[in-house]
Every structure is written in structure tokens, then in C-alpha cells.
Amino acid sequence: xxxxxxxxxYSTAAPTAPPQTVNDGWMSDGRILGVDACRAGWIGVxxxxxxxxxxxAPEISLLVxxxxxxxxxxxxxxxxxxxxxxxxxRRADGLARKAAGPRWASVFITPVRxxxxxxxxxxxxxxxxxxxxxxISRQAFALRTKILQVDRWVHQTDHRVVEVHPEVSFxxxxxxxxxxxxxxxxxxxxxxxxxxxxGIALPxxxxxxxxxxxxxxxxxxxxxxxxxxxxxxxxxxxxxxxxETFSDGLACxxxx
Numbered sequence: 001x002x003x004x005x006x007x008x009x010y011s012t013a014a015p016t017a018p019p020q021t022v023n024d025g026w027m028s029d030g031r032i033l034g035v036d037a038c039r040a041g042w043i044g045v046x047x048x049x050x051x052x053x054x055x056x057a058p059e060i061s062l063l064v065x066x067x068x069x070x071x072x073x074x075x076x077x078x079x080x081x082x083x084x085x086x087x088x089x090r091r092a093d094g095l096a097r098k099a100a101g102p103r104w105a106s107v108f109i110t111p112v113r114x115x116x117x118x119x120x121x122x123x124x125x126x127x128x129x130x131x132x133x134x135x136i137s138r139q140a141f142a143l144r145t146k147i148l149q150v151d152r153w154v155h156q157t158d159h160r161v162v163e164v165h166p167e168v169s170f171x172x173x174x175x176x177x178x179x180x181x182x183x184x185x186x187x188x189x190x191x192x193x194x195x196x197x198x199g200i201a202l203p204x205x206x207x208x209x210x211x212x213x214x215x216x217x218x219x220x221x222x223x224x225x226x227x228x229x230x231x232x233x234x235x236x237x238x239x240x241x242x243x244e245t246f247s248d249g250l251a252c253x254x255x256x
Contacts, residue, residue, distance in 0.1 A: 030074035032232050033067045034225025035060070036166070036217050037080060037146045043213035045200075045225040046070065052200060052225070054209040054218070060146075061153050068159075075160045077228035079220050080143070080150045081110040082163040083244065083252025087131045088112075092254045095239035096165045099256070101177025103167040111136040113248070116144045154250065162238075162255045164227045166220035172256045173198060173226060182216045191219045198226055227256055 031048040041058035046067050053070065057063035064076060083090065090110050097104040111124060112131045118124035124144070125135040154161050171177045173194050180187035192202055200222050210218070230236040236255050243253035 030232060031067075031071045032225060032228040033064065033073050033076045034164075034221045034223065034228050035063065035076065035078040035080075036213075036220040036224060037143065038213040038217040040212050042146075043209055043217045043221045045218070045221045046073075047200065047225050047229055052202070052222070054206040056209040056212040060150050061157075064153075064157070064159060073159055074232040075162065075228040077162050077164045077224040077231065077255065078150060079164055079166055079224050081147055082150065082154055082161065083246055083250040084113040084116065084147070084151060084248055085110060085132070085252075086112055086114075086247050089132060089134075090252055091240045091244055092163070092252055096168050096254045099171060099177075099239065100165070100167040101171065102179055103171075103177065103181070106167045107165055108137050108140045109134075110147075111140050111144070113246075115141075116147055151248070155248075160231075162228070162231060162236075163253065164224045164256065165254050166223040168239075168254060168256045169223040169227045170194060173223070182219055188215055188219060191223070195219070195222050195226065200226060231255060 031046055034045045036043050041056060042060055042063045044055040044063050044067050046053045046055065048071070055063055055066050057066055064073070067073060081090070093107055093109050096107045100107055111128045114131060115124040115128035115136055118127050121138060121141045124141050128134065128136045167178065170191055178187070178190065180190055182188055182191055195202060202218065202222060206218065227236055238253035238255050240253060243251040245251060
């Protein structure tokens with residue numbers, strides 16, 4: 001890719017990261033799973049010594065169980081909030097927005113727990129405004145079922161589970177924040193090339209999973225898998241560090 005083309009694809013700003021040498025080579029002998037929510041449920045990408053495998057399930061627990069049938073999972077990285085605030089914004093969301101650069105709007109602010117438990121959007125936004133001083137986006141409210149599903153599951157599972165945000169992962173993978181949105185043809189192609197450069201080649205045929213998930217869902221799950229691989233290899237870092245902890249007792253940080 002020429003420098004002129006790079007200038008169109010990337011912003012000039014670089015994501016904030018601790019000073020370290022990044023080695024994205026495959027070192028772990030284990031299997032890892034990257035997960036993204038899709039309209040019909042969840043899409044997962046498993047990385048191992050073999051070619052990537054792709055899985056779909058309507059529930060997060062079922063997806064992880066299916067993925068683990070091929071062997072134990074060293075890490076599971078999910079693009080969904082883990083660690084729900086009680087009366088404030090999460091520091092992780094603010095840091096992720098900074099790291100995403102021009103793609104900051106893709107990082108929604110996680111509602112407080114009481115808002116996510118509300119029955120309708122108006123009640124949820126009112127609860128969040130009362131407890132955190134601001135309303136919530138309709139996108140965040142639309143995800144409440146999946147957020148609470150993961151919240152219940154993560155308290156019960158023995159898997160190592162972390163939260164990721166794909167745009168932050170893609171920025172780290174590229175070494176620069178991305179300018180093109182993943183909903184554009186050029187933006188999707190760019191992310192696919194970045195994944196391929198890290199040894200994650202997405203084939204045209206993903207099997208049944210490819211019939212249930214959108215293009216952006218697959219790209220995001222693959223980016224989550226890339227971060228899960230970094231986690232298994234001891235290369236990933238978290239925002240914030242140390243993580244926050246709310247009343248649910250979960251470590252709240254976004255990994256990349």
C-alpha cells in the first residue's frame with residue numbers, strides 16, 4: 001500500500017498505549033475465542049494452530065460451549081460491557097473513545113445497572129440521568145438483553161473472559177487509528193487486510209455462521225479474537241490499569 005493510500009485510510013493520530021514492543025506472532029499452543037453480538041445472537045471466531053473456525057449461537061453460554069467442544073479455551077474476548085457501573089460513567093469507555101480516535105462514536109457509554117434493568121427506554125434513560133447525570137443512547141438500551149446475558153454468564157463461567165472494543169483493537173493492530181468506517185466497502189476491506197496481516201485470514205465461506213452474522217459482526221469478532229490471542233500470549237494491556245470495580249465485583253477494563 002502506498003503512503004498516499006495510507007493517508008486516506010488512517011488518521012494521523014496513534015492510539016494511546018503503554019511503551020512496549022508488540023509481537024503479534026502466534027505463540028500460544030492453546031485455543032482462544034473472539035465474540036461479537038449480532039442481530040440473531042452471537043458470532044464467534046476461534047483461533048488455534050489450525051485455520052480459524054466460525055460459530056454462531058443465540059446465547060453466549062451456548063456459543064462458548066460449542067467453541068470449547070474442539071478443545072479448552074485459554075481466553076474469551078467479548079465486545080460487550082463487562083463490569084456495570086452503579087452511579088457513574090466507566091473510565092474504560094472514556095479511554096476507549098480516546099484510543100479509537102475518529103471512530104470514537106462507536107464506543108457507547110455503558111448505562112448504569114439500574115438503567116439496564118428498566119423495562120423501556122424512557123425509564124432506562126430517566127434512571128441513568130438520576131444516578132449518573134445523563135441519559136443513555138438507544139443503541140445502548142437495545143443491547144441491554146445481551147449485556148445482562150453476559151453479566152449473568154460471566155459470574156458463573158470458569159473461562160478467562162475479558163471485554164474488548166473492536167475499533168480499539170483494529171487501531172492497535174494498524175498502529176494508527178482508523179479513519180474509514182467498517183460499514184463502508186473500503187473500511188471493511190481494510191480491516192480484512194489488517195486481520196490477514198496478523199495471520200487471521202477470513203475465508204469467503206464461513207459455513208452456517210456466515211449466514212447469521214453481518215460483515216461487520218464477523219470483522220469485530222475476528223478483532224476480538226486477535227486481542228484474545230494477545231492476552232493468551234501475555235501481550236495485551238488494559239484500560240484502565242488497574243481496572244475499576246463496581247458493586248458486581250468484576251474487573252472493569254477494555255483490553256487490547
